[in-house]
Amino acid sequence: NAGVTQTPKFQVLKTGQSMTLQCAQDMNHEYMSWYRQDPGMGLRLIHYSVGAGITDQGEVPNGYNVSRSTTEDFPLRLLSAAPSQTSVYFCASSQGASGANVLTFGAGSRLTVL
Amino acid sequence: DAKTTQPTSMDCAEGRAANLPCNHSTISGNEYVYWYRQIHSQGPQYIIHGLKNNETNEMASLIITEDRKSSTLILPHATLRDTAVYYCIVRVRSGAGSYQLTFGKGTKLSVIP
Numbered sequence: 753n754a755g756v757t758q759t760p761k762f763q764v765l766k767t768g769q770s771m772t773l774q775c776a777q778d779m780n781h782e783y784m785s786w787y788r789q790d791p792g793m794g795l796r797l798i799h800y801s802v803g804a805g806i807t808d809q810g811e812v813p814n815g816y817n818v819s820r821s822t823t824e825d826f827p828l829r830l831l832s833a834a835p836s837q838t839s840v841y842f843c844a845s846s847q848g849a850s851g852a853n854v855l856t857f858g859a860g861s862r863l864t865v866l
Numbered sequence: 867d868a869k870t871t872q873p874t875s876m877d878c879a880e881g882r883a884a885n886l887p888c889n890h891s892t893i894s895g896n897e898y899v900y901w902y903r904q905i906h907s908q909g910p911q912y913i914i915h916g917l918k919n920n921e922t923n924e925m926a927s928l929i930i931t932e933d934r935k936s937s938t939l940i941l942p943h944a945t946l947r948d949t950a951v952y953y954c955i956v957r958v959r960s961g962a963g964s965y966q967l968t969f970g971k972g973t974k975l976s977v978i979p
Contacts, residue, residue: 794953794969852898852915859909
């Protein structure tokens with residue numbers, strides 16, 4: 753059981769480039785989300801999805817796009833990378849979106865924008 | 867904004883119980899308290915969660931006060947591998963009808979040999 757898988761683990765981009773961070777889960781979880789973590793800080797919610805075809809914004813959505821075409825996958829797209837998007841990104845999923853559902857996190861993707 | 871307040875750092879002797887406090891005075895009646903920890907820059911690891919009653923699992927115990935305004939995470943026999951940042955989080959209802967985790971800065975627990 754792989755849980756939540758994120759790829760790539762490391763990525764370096766130049767300002768203005770685009771890329772997609774991949775997130776896949778094999779637990780048939782309805783709820784998925786993306787967080788970013790900056791040095792010395794807690795995690796901040798970027799976008800989330802309560803099911804296939806449904807997405808919504810979190811605390812820091814600007815500069816990021818998401819889509820949810822399948823239950824398993826929830827990619828995060830950076831359309832035009834900026835140095836301020838240098839961060840560690842975590843994907844997480846849970847059975848449902850209620851307060852009682854435990855979130856499982858991936859190992860993270862470290863992004864550097866030059 | 868995080869709805870919890872935690873000490874910035876704590877030390878604990880190896881083999882002793884680690885008691886990590888958390889204040890969440892504005893918690894609503896249907897919001898759960900969660901504890902996660904993060905070792906270096908790894909993904910946050912779930913420890914335990916609760917609503918009103920005290921909870922125990924193989925990793926830790928969670929003590930929630932009767933008024934639900936504070937809680938304590940207890941690691942019964944701390945080891946060096948428990949050195950990590952511990953996050954106390956209230957899972958808050960969002961506008962879309964789902965519940966989100968809002969992380970603060972957590973408590974840096976150092977287990978001392």
